[in-house]
Amino acid sequence: MSISMTPWQRTAHGANLLDESGQPGVTIFEEITALANKHEAINLGQGFPDTEGPVEIRQIAVDAILSGANQYAPGSGILPLRQAIAEHQKRYYSLDVDPDTEVVVSTGATEAIAASLLAFLEPGDEVVTFEPFYDSYAAMIGLANAKHKVVQLKAPTFEPSIEDLRAAISDKTRVILINNPHNPTGAVFSTQVLSEVIALAHQHDCIIVADEVYEHLTFETKHVPIASLPGGFERTITISSAGKSFSFTGWKVGWATGPEHLITAIRTIKQFLTYSSGPAFQPAVAKALNLPEKFFIDFAASLASGAQILADGLENAGIPVIRPQGTYFLVADINNFKRNDAIEVARAMPESVGVAAIPMSVFARPENVSNYQGLLRFAFCKKPPILTEAIKKLQLLPEVLNR
Structure with a gap:
């Protein structure tokens, strides 16, 4: 059979x-x-x-478990963590994010990526990613019955070609999924590339999903969130997590920030994935986000x-x-x-x-x-x-x- x-x-x-x-x-x-x-x-x-990760942050999670933080957290995440995420975006990138309407906590960045794609894709829509790409992207695009197009990154720079970007993104494109800093190549994309992605998103009415989990792990170069560039925020869902920044990969606490209408759509999908997660880990991550620079x-x-x-x-x-x-x-x-x-x-x-x-x-x-x-x-x-x-x-x- x-x-x-x-x-x-x-x-x-x-x-x-x-x-x-x-x-x-x-x-x-x-x-x-x-x-x-x-x-x-x-x-x-x-x-x-x-x-x-830092022992004092781990202790907060231990204390939270022992004090009873073992039941469902709010679907959007606890308020202290959402506030810490908003403060982090302001502190490092001068981005003003409302913790009540423009932040949602997820079960790791992977869930935020999945919820973003499932929220905005219809069967047959096109998603453009850079290639090589984090393996969950292809699986989630397939789950949404969407079409996966790629812009290839070539050694030794792994910097995408502006011409290739323009050729890949069209009126059929619904989402541009960008991972910066980039796994698996270790590349950090230039402001020119990021600005071109924004321009193409406006030209073709696309949503940008920015996977920025390695935001604090750059060497001799500063991370520039695509949402912080002119015209970026209003079309961008920015995703990060505690896993990479604090060496808590098993905690699976991530988040997405962006305009209210985009975050509301993600929250709607997320409630049917995990609903909520990590009630004892969330206050610890909130404290971690406020660690000294x-x-x-x-x-x-x-x-x-x-x-x-x-x-x-x-x-x-x-x-x-x-x-x-x-x-x-x-x-x-x-x-x-x-x-x-x-x-x-x-x-x-x-x-x-x-x-x-x-x-x-x-x-x-x-x-x-x-x-x-x-x-x-x-x-x-x-x-x-x-x-x-x-x-x-x-x-x-x-x-x-x-x-």
Whole structure:
């Protein structure tokens, strides 16, 4: 008996969620992590830190649990957190956001992205993203029965072409989904690119969904929210979370800010997804958002140091690196080696090298996989001793690539 795939399944196939026969499979992230565990390899594939967030913030969550904050939180999030989010946007970006009508708290940024797409997309609408893209984008676009178009980011700058943007965005486009700073490339987009996105959104009557979860994790460059640029706020849903900024990835506390009519639509969808989440975590995140600016500066500096350790080590081993401007990730280029299929190499590395990485091609649509087949993504959000040990092991990588 043959069962046709749903649009979501067809889209998910590009994210490696179905095997070659169309049956449910595992993601490449699960596969590589399993191989890393099997061979006791250092896992630089998945983007999670190996350090905990500030102890005083964790204690607030513990105290909240013990004092009874264990039932449903308000659907929009507790007022102190919404106020802290609004104050954060004002403090860092001079954005005036009403905590009552222009902020909604979500179960991580992923839910905010899902709610945004489901709120504004009708079957057949087009969504434009940059490629490579965070894997949930394709799945959510498929779930909404929308059409996914991409603007390809090309090494070594991973800066989108203005001409490609103009060619991809049309009157059929309903949402422009932009991730800046960008996972998986580590790029930070220029103000020129962001301004062009705004101009095209106005020209073609589009909504901008801005995934900015790495907003505080930039190196020697300042994050500029697209909503802070002229003409940006009125069309933009800005999304962020506590996961990346404070190393609380498991708490799953995110948020969206934007004009009231856009946030109201997101809240309407969100109530049928999780309704509310993290009642004990929300007051802790509210406190974290009010930490001194030095906390964010020091955290970004520590990540920049990790990026340099890993990049220097790879380059010393003879592996070219595209150094990141932000995020947790850097890209290694193995195109000029004899063995340059990054998927094959990534599957071999845990056993042969003792380090795990993720092939960049899994962040691309199936028809574009070949454009990224010689690129590997490494996560450097690890303690310096772990990165130093990984570098020692990665000296074996050129031997594997030249077999």
